[in-house]
Amino acid sequence: MALLEVTNLHAGIDGKEILRGVDLAVKAGEVHAIMGPNGSGKSTLAYVFAGKNGYEPTAGEVRFDGKDLFEMEPDERAAAGLFLAFQYPLEIPGVATMTFLRTALNAQRKKRGAPELSTPDFIKRVREVARNLGVDQEMLRRAVNVGFSGGEKKRNEVLQMALLEPRLAVLDETDSGLDIDALKIVADGVNRLRSPQRAFLVITHYQRLLNYIVPDVVHVLSRGRIVKTGGKELALELEARGYAEYQEEAVA
Amino acid sequence: MTDVKVIKTAAETTLANAFAEARARLPGDDAIAAQREAAFELFAKEGLPHRRIEEWKYTDLRALMREAKPLAGAPDAAARERAKTAGALLGDVETRRLVFVDGVFVAELSDLSGLERGLQIGSLAAALAEGDPTVLGHLGKLAPARDVAVALNTAFMGDGAVIRIGAGATIERPLHLLFVASQKPAATFARSLVVAAPGARAMIIEGYEGPAGSEYQVNSALEMVVGDRAHVDLVKIITEGADALHVSTLAAAVAANARFNAFTFTLGGAVIRNQMFLNFDGEDTVAGIRGATLLKDRQHADTTLFANHIAAGCQSREVFKAVLDDDAHGVFQGRIVVRRGAQKTDAKMMTRALLLSERAEADNKPELEIFADDVQCGHGATAGALDEELKFYLMARGIPAAEAEGLLIQAFLGEAIDGIEHAGLREALMERVAAWLKARG
Ligand SMILES: Nc1ncnc2c1ncn2[C@@H]1O[C@H](COP(=O)(O)OP(=O)(O)O)[C@@H](O)[C@H]1O
Ligand SMILES: [Mg+2]
Numbered sequence: 001m002a003l004l005e006v007t008n009l010h011a012g013i014d015g016k017e018i019l020r021g022v023d024l025a026v027k028a029g030e031v032h033a034i035m036g037p038n039g040s041g042k043s044t045l046a047y048v049f050a051g052k053n054g055y056e057p058t059a060g061e062v063r064f065d066g067k068d069l070f071e072m073e074p075d076e077r078a079a080a081g082l083f084l085a086f087q088y089p090l091e092i093p094g095v096a097t098m099t100f101l102r103t104a105l106n107a108q109r110k111k112r113g114a115p116e117l118s119t120p121d122f123i124k125r126v127r128e129v130a131r132n133l134g135v136d137q138e139m140l141r142r143a144v145n146v147g148f149s150g151g152e153k154k155r156n157e158v159l160q161m162a163l164l165e166p167r168l169a170v171l172d173e174t175d176s177g178l179d180i181d182a183l184k185i186v187a188d189g190v191n192r193l194r195s196p197q198r199a200f201l202v203i204t205h206y207q208r209l210l211n212y213i214v215p216d217v218v219h220v221l222s223r224g225r226i227v228k229t230g231g232k233e234l235a236l237e238l239e240a241r242g243y244a245e246y247q248e249e250a251v252a
Numbered sequence: 253m254t255d256v257k258v259i260k261t262a263a264e265t266t267l268a269n270a271f272a273e274a275r276a277r278l279p280g281d282d283a284i285a286a287q288r289e290a291a292f293e294l295f296a297k298e299g300l301p302h303r304r305i306e307e308w309k310y311t312d313l314r315a316l317m318r319e320a321k322p323l324a325g326a327p328d329a330a331a332r333e334r335a336k337t338a339g340a341l342l343g344d345v346e347t348r349r350l351v352f353v354d355g356v357f358v359a360e361l362s363d364l365s366g367l368e369r370g371l372q373i374g375s376l377a378a379a380l381a382e383g384d385p386t387v388l389g390h391l392g393k394l395a396p397a398r399d400v401a402v403a404l405n406t407a408f409m410g411d412g413a414v415i416r417i418g419a420g421a422t423i424e425r426p427l428h429l430l431f432v433a434s435q436k437p438a439a440t441f442a443r444s445l446v447v448a449a450p451g452a453r454a455m456i457i458e459g460y461e462g463p464a465g466s467e468y469q470v471n472s473a474l475e476m477v478v479g480d481r482a483h484v485d486l487v488k489i490i491t492e493g494a495d496a497l498h499v500s501t502l503a504a505a506v507a508a509n510a511r512f513n514a515f516t517f518t519l520g521g522a523v524i525r526n527q528m529f530l531n532f533d534g535e536d537t538v539a540g541i542r543g544a545t546l547l548k549d550r551q552h553a554d555t556t557l558f559a560n561h562i563a564a565g566c567q568s569r570e571v572f573k574a575v576l577d578d579d580a581h582g583v584f585q586g587r588i589v590v591r592r593g594a595q596k597t598d599a600k601m602m603t604r605a606l607l608l609s610e611r612a613e614a615d616n617k618p619e620l621e622i623f624a625d626d627v628q629c630g631h632g633a634t635a636g637a638l639d640e641e642l643k644f645y646l647m648a649r650g651i652p653a654a655e656a657e658g659l660l661i662q663a664f665l666g667e668a669i670d671g672i673e674h675a676g677l678r679e680a681l682m683e684r685v686a687a688w689l690k691a692r693g
Contacts (some may be wrong), residue, residue, distance in 0.1 A: 062278075
C-alpha cells in the first residue's frame with residue numbers, strides 16, 4: 001500500500017472545478033515530481049492535501065497511510081506526518097520563529113503521544129537543523145518570515161520540514177526565487193531527509209531543481225489532470241520542449 | 253445650593269440624595285467643600301453622561317447605570333482579609349503595595365516601610381484633613397472640570413493615594429496602588445495624586461479588582477504631574493468583578509523633556525470606561541500611550557483618550573488593541589489635538605480591534621485636529637476577524653485551531669504590551685492573556 005493514494009480526485013474553489021480526476025500513488029521511500037504549466041492546479045492539489053479552507057474536494061478520495069485524509073483537520077494531517085512547504089510562505093508578525101517552531105513540534109509530539117521536548121533539547125535540535133541548512137541564528141530570533149527575503153522564506157520552510165521530520169513532504173515550488181547556491185542548500189536539505197520511510201512530492205515548474213533532487217517518478221499535471229507519467233528523463237524532455245503540447249492535449 | 257431640576261433618573265436621584273447626606277462629613281476645608289459643591293452642581297445640571305454628549309456617545313451611563321449604589325462605608329474585617337490575596341495577577345513582580353478597600357486606604361495591608369529617599373506616600377483623606385498645601389494646590393487642576401464623571405469623583409472623593417517623588421529620585425520598586433472592592437454592592441470614589449518632581453523616575457501600577465456577583469460601582473480618578481526630565485511609567489490593570497461598573501480617569505500634565513508611558517490592561521468588569529486626558533505642555537517629551545483590552549460575554553469597555561499637544565517637539569505614540577469575543581462591545585475614541593505652538597509634533601495613533609465572534613462589536617474613532625503647520629501626525633484604525641490564512645499556516649504545522657488562534661491573539665496584543673518596559677510585568681500580563689485564552693477553550 002502506498003503512503004499516499006489519490007483516487008479520481010476532483011476539487012474546486014468557489015464551485016469552480018480545478019482538479020478534474022487526479023490519480024496518484026506515492027510509496028514510502030519515493031520521490032515524485034509534479035510538473036506543469038502555471039494554473040494547471042499544482043498548488044490546488046497541495047492545498048487540498050493540507051486541508052485549506054475553500055479548497056473543497058468534490059469527488060474521489062485521498063488516503064494517507066491508509067487513513068482518509070478528508071476526515072482529518074489540517075493540524076491532524078500534519079501530526080500524522082504530512083508537510084506542505086508553501087509556495088508563498090506567510091509572514092506572522094509578533095510570533096517569534098522559535099515559539100512557532102516549538103509550539104508546532106510539541107503539538108505534533110503530543111498528538112503522537114510522545115513527550116514534549118525540553119527547551120534545551122529543542123534549542124539544540126533547531127540549531128543543528130539551522131546549521132545544516134545555512135540558516136542564520138539571527139533569523140530564528142525574528143518573527144516568522146517577517147522581513148525575510150524570498151529565499152530566506154523558502155529556506156525557513158525547509159528548516160521547518162527538517163525539524164518536523166514528516167513522512168510525506170509536499171514542496172510547492174520551493175525552488176522558485178532561489179539562486180543556484182540556495183537551490184543546492186535546499187536540495188541538500190531534502191536529500192539528507194530521504195529515507196525508505198519517507199516520501200517527497202516535489203512540485204516544480206522547472207527541471208532545474210530535479211538535477212539536485214533526483215525523482216523516481218515525474219508526472220505532468222495539466223488542466224487539473226495528470227496527463228503523463230514517466231521517469232526522470234521526462235523532466236528533461238519538458239525542459240527541452242516546454243508545456244505547449246500538454247496544454248493542447250488537456251483542452252482536447 | 254445646587255439646582256436639581258434636571259435630575260431625572262433613579263440613579264441621578266440617589267446620587268443627589270447621597271451628596272446631600274454626605275457633603276457635611278466629606279473631608280477637606282472650605283475651599284475643597286466649595287470645589288465639591290461646584291462639581292456637584294455640574295452633575296445636577298448635566299445629569300449622568302449620555303449618548304448625546306459626544307465624548308460619551310458609545311457609553312451611555314444614563315442608560316447603563318440603572319441605579320446608583322450607596323456610598324461604601326469603611327471596609328469591614330472580612331473585606332480587609334480578602335484583600336490580602338488581591339493583586340495575584342502580578343505574580344512575582346516586586347512591588348510596594350498600597351491597598352485600598354472600597355476606596356479607603358488600609359495601612360496594615362500596605363507596605364510603607366523603608367521608603368526610598370525622595371518618596372513620600374500618604375492618603376488623600378489625611379491630606380485633605382490636614383490641608384496639605386501641595387495636595388490642595390494640584391487637586392482638580394489637572395482633571396477636566398467639565399467632565400461629569402470627574403465632577404462626580406470630585407464631589408464624593410473620600411480617599412486615595414498621594415504620592416510625591418522628589419527631584420532626581422529614582423524609585424526602583426514599582427508602586428502598586430491596589431483598589432479592591434468588597435462584596436458589598438457599593439459606590440466608591442477614590443481620588444489619587446502623583447507628583448513626580450523634575451528628574452524623578454518611578455513606575456506606578458494602578459490595579460482594580462473585586463468579586464464577581466456584586467454590582468459594585470467604581471469611579472476613580474488619578475491626577476498626575478510629570479515634572480521636567482522625569483520618567484514615569486503608569487500601568488493600569490482593570491480586572492474588576494464580572495458585574496462591576498468601572499469608570500476611571502487619568503489626567504496628566506507632562507513637562508519638558510519628560511518621558512511618560514501609560515498602559516491600560518482592560519479585562520474585567522461589566523461596563524468599563526477608561527478615560528485619559530493628557531497635556532503635553534513642556535517641550536520635547538516622549539510619550540507612549542497604549543492599551544490592551546480583552547472582552548467576552550456582554551462586556552462593554554470604552555477607552556477614551558484626549559492627547560493635547562501644547563508644546564513643541566513632543567512625540568507621542570498611541571497603540572490600542574482590543575480582542576472582542578461573544579457579544580462584547582469595545583470602544584476606542586482617541587483625539588489628538590496639536591495646538592498652534594506645538595510645531596514638530598510627532599504623533600501617531602493606531603487602534604485595532606480583533607473580532608472573535610460575529611456578534612462582537614467594535615467602535616473605533618480616532619481623530620486628529622492639527623493647528624500647527626510643521627508636524628508629523630497620523631492615525632489608523634482597523635477592525636476585523638482573525639486572519640484565516642495565518643491560522644491555516646499554523647495548523648498546517650500541526651498546531652491545533654485553538655492554539656493557533658491563541659498564538660495570533662497573543663501576537664496581536666503583544667504589539668501593545670511590548671511597549672511596557674518592565675519585563676516581569678509584561679510577562680505577568682501575557683500570562684493573564686494566556687489564561688483568558690485558555691478559559692475561552
Ligand atoms: N484562491 C483562488 N480563488 C480562485 N481561483 C483560484 C485560486 N487559487 C487558484 N485559482 C485558480 O485555480 C487554478 C489553478 O491554480 P493553482 O493551483 O494555483 O495552479 P499552479 O499552482 O499550477 O500554478 C488557476 O486557474 C487559478 O487561477
Ligand atoms: Mg502554484
